[in-house]
Amino acid sequence: MHENRPGTARERLLAAALDLFAEHxxxxxxxxxxxxxxxxxxAAVYHQFQSKDDIVLAVIHPALERLGPLADHAEAQRGQTAxxxxxxxxxxxxxxDERKVTTTLSxxxxxxxxVSAHPALRSLHRIRQLLGGSAPDPGSRVRIAVLSxxxxxxGADPAVKxxxxxxxxxxxxxxxxxxxxx
Amino acid sequence: MHENRPGTARERLLAAALDLFAEHxxxxxxxxxxxxxxxxxxAAVYHQFQSKDDIVLAVIHPALERLGPLADHAEAQRGQTAxxxxxxxxxxxxxxDERKVTTTLSxxxxxxxxVSAHPALRSLHRIRQLLGGSAPDPGSRVRIAVLSxxxxxxGADPAVKxxxxxxxxxxxxxxxxxxxxx
DNA sequence: GTCTATAAGAAGATAGAC
DNA sequence: GTCTATCTTCTTATAGAC
Numbered sequence: 001m002h003e004n005r006p007g008t009a010r011e012r013l014l015a016a017a018l019d020l021f022a023e024h025x026x027x028x029x030x031x032x033x034x035x036x037x038x039x040x041x042x043a044a045v046y047h048q049f050q051s052k053d054d055i056v057l058a059v060i061h062p063a064l065e066r067l068g069p070l071a072d073h074a075e076a077q078r079g080q081t082a083x084x085x086x087x088x089x090x091x092x093x094x095x096x097d098e099r100k101v102t103t104t105l106s107x108x109x110x111x112x113x114x115v116s117a118h119p120a121l122r123s124l125h126r127i128r129q130l131l132g133g134s135a136p137d138p139g140s141r142v143r144i145a146v147l148s149x150x151x152x153x154x155g156a157d158p159a160v161k162x163x164x165x166x167x168x169x170x171x172x173x174x175x176x177x178x179x180x181x182x
Numbered sequence: 183m184h185e186n187r188p189g190t191a192r193e194r195l196l197a198a199a200l201d202l203f204a205e206h207x208x209x210x211x212x213x214x215x216x217x218x219x220x221x222x223x224x225a226a227v228y229h230q231f232q233s234k235d236d237i238v239l240a241v242i243h244p245a246l247e248r249l250g251p252l253a254d255h256a257e258a259q260r261g262q263t264a265x266x267x268x269x270x271x272x273x274x275x276x277x278x279d280e281r282k283v284t285t286t287l288s289x290x291x292x293x294x295x296x297v298s299a300h301p302a303l304r305s306l307h308r309i310r311q312l313l314g315g316s317a318p319d320p321g322s323r324v325r326i327a328v329l330s331x332x333x334x335x336x337g338a339d340p341a342v343k344x345x346x347x348x349x350x351x352x353x354x355x356x357x358x359x360x361x362x363x364x
Numbered sequence: 365g366t367c368t369a370t371a372a373g374a375a376g377a378t379a380g381a382c
Numbered sequence: 383g384t385c386t387a388t389c390t391t392c393t394t395a396t397a398g399a400c
Contacts, residue, residue, distance in 0.1 A: 009384095024209070024291050025208075025290065025291040027206070027209035028292065030375065031376070041384070041385065042377085043377095043383095043384070043386080044384050047383060051376080052376070052377095109205065109206050132341070138345055139353045139357075141339075141341040141342060141345075142342060142353035145336040145342045146329075146333065147332065148332075149334065149339070150329065150331045150332030150335075150361075151331075153289065153334070154324060154327040154328045156289070157330060159323040159326060159327055160327045163323075171323075171324035171325070175324055175328045176328075178360050179328075179357060182360075213395090222366065222367090223366070223368080224395085225365095225367065225395095226366050226367075228395070229365060229366070230365090233395080234395095
């Protein structure tokens with residue numbers, strides 16, 4: 001009896017891969033580990049994806065595909081303040097919705113290599129530009145750097161585990177405004 | 183002639199390892215890569231260290247050994263404000279001095295596994311306690327999470343690369359106070 | 365401190381049957 | 383969609399000579 005769990009085989013594979021990436025990192029996760037977690041063999045994994053890089057790209061895709069529209073929407077606002085507010089809200093929504101992906105993979109060396117050759121890299125630069133404006137002074141640059149790292153990694157903190165998405169989003173936005181305002 | 187570069191063989195090995203960990207992550211770095219960078223064989227690496235874990239522990243040791251004294255010094259202050267200021271300054275000094283280690287390895291799955299079985303874990307908890315006080319409300323918990331991630335990862339940001347240590351430290355401390363101050 | 369040589373296993377990936 | 387079997391390469395680690 002093939003009693004499959006919910007979702008397609010592909011979706012179940014991506015969920016298992018993300019869990020394992022979160023625990024062991026991308027390089028520390030083998031295709032064998034992914035196959036074992038699903039109760040299948042490596043060959044079944046290769047039926048769904050051509051390579052390990054393809055699996056990683058598919059895992060980060062839901063997050064990456066939101067970057068372009070987010071940048072578009074923010075750039076359409078009138079005035080730098082409105083643009084910054086819009087991009088900040090969008091980024092916070094993204095890191096809350098996709099916190100497992102962003103905390104686990106944003107700083108993973110394998111992911112950084114793949115993203116550096118990905119179209120979404122442009123959107124990332126646009127978002128960065130919107131957040132920082134043209135930030136020539138060192139103080140602003142450091143604040144943006146702290147904000148970026150803080151927003152991305154906050155979701156990984158044990159002290160935040162209990163919060164539901166709505167509370168997390170509100171407090172994250174408040175913390176972000178503290179860093180930027182003034 | 184064996185024209186050695188500055189430092190002992192052990193020090194050169196640890197510097198090479200840190201460079202490679204920064205680029206490829208711990209799991210993505212093999213002993214062969216470390217040996218190649220030094221122009222020696224794997225066997226020469228095994229003469230200095232018993233295992234790969236030993237190399238990782240030696241790389242993070244300079245950062246870990248500062249945590250205990252930092253916590254001691256902060257806890258010796260009178261008043262919660264003074265304790266928080268002291269721990270904040272100490273943490274900022276640490277992430278500035280050791281930014282390559284902290285940005286590269288703080289969130290590496292291999293390092294997290296090793297630190298979870300390391301005596302310095304206690305110091306980390308003490309520092310966290312000093313930073314957050316007893317922070318029961320969600321807003322404070324999120325702010326501390328953002329601060330932690332932000333302080334650790336800020337040094338990895340390209341926009342910060344040009345700053346010298348003194349400027350980086352001052353601006354980092356200012357950013358941290360923005361997040362915390364009530 | 366460094367070398368050669370090698371073990372023993374796991375890695376990513378492919379071929380072809382069912 | 384999943385399997386067995388296999389290939390090639392790389393991995394950590396050890397033994398022993400110089």
